[in-house]
Structure formats: structure tokens, C-alpha cells
Amino acid sequence: MVAGGGPAGLVTALHAARAGLEVEVWEPRAGDVDKACGEGLMPGALAALQRLGVDPAGHPFEGIRYVGAGHTADARFRAGPGRGIRRTTLHRALRDAALDAGARIVQRAVTDVHQDGGSVVVAGTRAAHLVAADGLHSPVRRALGLDLPAARHARFGLRRHFRTSPWSPFVEVHWSLGRDGVEAYVTPVAPDLVGVAVLGGATGSFDAKLHGLPDLAERLGEPAGDVRGAGPLRQGSRRRVAGRVLLVGDAAGYVDAVTGEGLALAFAQAQAAVHAIVGGSPQQYEHHWVALTRRYRLLTSALVLGTRPRLARRALVPAADLLSPLFGAAVDALARPVETPRRRVVSGLTRARIAADPNSR
Numbered sequence: 001m002v003a004g005g006g007p008a009g010l011v012t013a014l015h016a017a018r019a020g021l022e023v024e025v026w027e028p029r030a031g032d033v034d035k036a037c038g039e040g041l042m043p044g045a046l047a048a049l050q051r052l053g054v055d056p057a058g059h060p061f062e063g064i065r066y067v068g069a070g071h072t073a074d075a076r077f078r079a080g081p082g083r084g085i086r087r088t089t090l091h092r093a094l095r096d097a098a099l100d101a102g103a104r105i106v107q108r109a110v111t112d113v114h115q116d117g118g119s120v121v122v123a124g125t126r127a128a129h130l131v132a133a134d135g136l137h138s139p140v141r142r143a144l145g146l147d148l149p150a151a152r153h154a155r156f157g158l159r160r161h162f163r164t165s166p167w168s169p170f171v172e173v174h175w176s177l178g179r180d181g182v183e184a185y186v187t188p189v190a191p192d193l194v195g196v197a198v199l200g201g202a203t204g205s206f207d208a209k210l211h212g213l214p215d216l217a218e219r220l221g222e223p224a225g226d227v228r229g230a231g232p233l234r235q236g237s238r239r240r241v242a243g244r245v246l247l248v249g250d251a252a253g254y255v256d257a258v259t260g261e262g263l264a265l266a267f268a269q270a271q272a273a274v275h276a277i278v279g280g281s282p283q284q285y286e287h288h289w290v291a292l293t294r295r296y297r298l299l300t301s302a303l304v305l306g307t308r309p310r311l312a313r314r315a316l317v318p319a320a321d322l323l324s325p326l327f328g329a330a331v332d333a334l335a336r337p338v339e340t341p342r343r344r345v346v347s348g349l350t351r352a353r354i355a356a357d358p359n360s361r
Helices: 008-020 043-051 087-101 140-141 205-212 214-219 260-279 285-307 310-322 324-335 348-356
Strands: 025-028 058-061 063-068 073-076 082-084 104-106 114-115 120-122 125-127 129-134 156-163 170-175 183-190 192-199 228-230 245-247
Touching: 008 025, 008 087, 008 129, 008 260, 043 082, 043 260, 058 183, 063 310, 063 324, 073 324, 082 183, 082 205, 087 104, 114 156, 125 285, 129 140, 140 245, 170 214, 170 310, 192 205, 245 260, 260 285, 310 324
Parallel strands: 025 104, 063 170, 129 245
Antiparallel strands: 058 082, 063 073, 114 120, 120 125, 156 192, 156 228, 170 183, 183 192
16 A cells, blocks of 8 residues: 555555556545645656656756856756656656556545554555655654654745746756845746745745845746645654555655755655565665665755855855856766665565465565
8 A cells, every 4th residue: 555646656656566566545635736846857857757658748957057146057967858847747647657557546545554463454454565655744654653853944845837938948046145045946847837946944925035036036927826835844754664664755754855856766765665565575675765865865964054054055156156067066966867776586486475465465
């Protein structure tokens, strides 16, 4: 069973169904699920989708541009473009792929999780394993007592779309120099539409935060849709495996959206979780998760902490411009596919056991 029908949960279901497992996704929200996010898939995340045979429509972008303090710094991807994809478009494509692979999707919330020696029981339904992909504020993580204390300096994200032609071949990151410590991520998602995600503290509306970036605000056209919010962004989990329950995506722990790696990491975690289950060693997923996310956790924490002082934010873009080869190398590293653990070799006898014994699935 998979708790949560967002991208992390649907990719988990897709891997599980294609591995021959019986899988059911419980998602309480109807229709195409939206979320406050930047909607930009880095080249590595896009490649992971395409390897699954999923190729949603969107708008390409060639790299990352930092804007601030009167400077710009550009870094182009070396491995091909990324793609801005509306979250609803991505959800629709992944849902269709999971259904085509044989997964079942039920409009229902996961509650009342209990475990015994050989199964997980969720609201009276028994499964061999539960993968919790139920988001930043994962109810499953909380029910299992795995939540870590809240971060001292909480950051939140707000996103809105605007009717305007993308003016840049990059995802632009505009850094405010004010006390609010805001940055805005502008992602082209269609020939006539951009998404603007603003990250910062808890106070202030979307418009108020955008007011601190007047050059960007002047470029934007008419709003297209409402503001969506998410946060606090930083969420921690004591561990990622609790008996027969595995945490994937934001539910497993999240630092910040500043490096744009969320989807790539979620896709890699989904594959690693299924590999561990198929291999009969779900505890291996904990080690895989630590390895998969190590770079993200270190780099993102350093960037969030390092750009908190106003002086550091003022110096960031000029430094990236001056040290353009270093900036380009950092962006290129973030754009690469996340390395997933090699599939464990499963013997024919083990495959027969998995097929015959429901508890092993």
C-alpha cells in the first residue's frame, strides 16, 4: 500500500507494479493534485521520468540564472535542458502510467496504522508493506512517532502563475537584499505562462514578498490562478524505516527547496524503497536513503544557513558571477541524475515465493 498519490507515491506505485507486486495507492484528494512548488524539473529528474516512459508536456529551460545586487550569473546545463511542468500535468501523467501498470488508486486517507509480525493493517486493510509518501506533514510519520522538533528558523513557500511569455531561457532566482530574506524562483511552464515561487519567512503575503523584488514584479503579467502555500519547509524524521513502513519523498525528511532537487530525490527514493522490498530487506532502504540524500542535505543546509545574513545575500550573486566556472560546476552537479542503489539480484526461488505468498508482497 502507498499512502499519498503525489509524484513520490505514484512513482513508488509504478515501480512496484512493474516489479510484479500488487499495489494500491490511497489518496484523499480528487482530480489532478496541485502543490505549491517551483515546477522545474532539473535534467536528472526529467531523465528519471523518461526512463519510466513518462514524458509530460511543458517548457524547456537551459540552466539557472541568479539575479541580485545589480548582477546576474548564468550557468547552463551540460547534459541537456530541464523542463518546467505544471504540477497538475505531472500528476495526470504519473497517475495514468501507474494505472496502466496495474496499480489501483483509491480516494481515501490512510489512518489507524498498526503492524504485526508479517503485515501492516491500515483502517482494516492488510498489506505486506506500507510506503508513506504523504507529504511534508506526513500523518503516517507523525502517527509512528518519527517527527523531529520544528526548525528554529522556519521557511515557507508561496507560488502563483502569471500570464506572460518567458523572457529568459533559464530558471531565474531573484535574491532580495531586504531584511525579509526572500528569494523568488521564476520557471517557464508554457509559452505564455511562468510560475513564481517565493521562499521566505512566515510573515507577509505573496504580493508583499514580491514587493521586495520590484524589477521582477514589473515583468510579470496578469495573475493566472490563486496563490498556493507550503511549509514550514524543513521537516525531519528520526528514521525512514519503521518495521514494515517506509517513508519516501517529503515524508522522509526535507531541508529546503533552494536547490530544486526535490522531485529527483523523490523519484530515486521511490525506486530504492521498492528495490528493498522486492529484495526482502526493507531495512536496507534506510542506508540507501542516507546515501541518496547526503549531498542534498549538506549543500542545501549550507546554502540556507550561509545566505541568512544580509551581507552574504548581497555578496552571493556578484560572487557567482565572478566565480562563474565554480557556479557552473555546482549547478551541473545538481542537474545530474541521482544515483540509485543497484537492484539486488533475486533468485528464481525468491521470485516464486514473492508471487505465491501475499505476506511477502
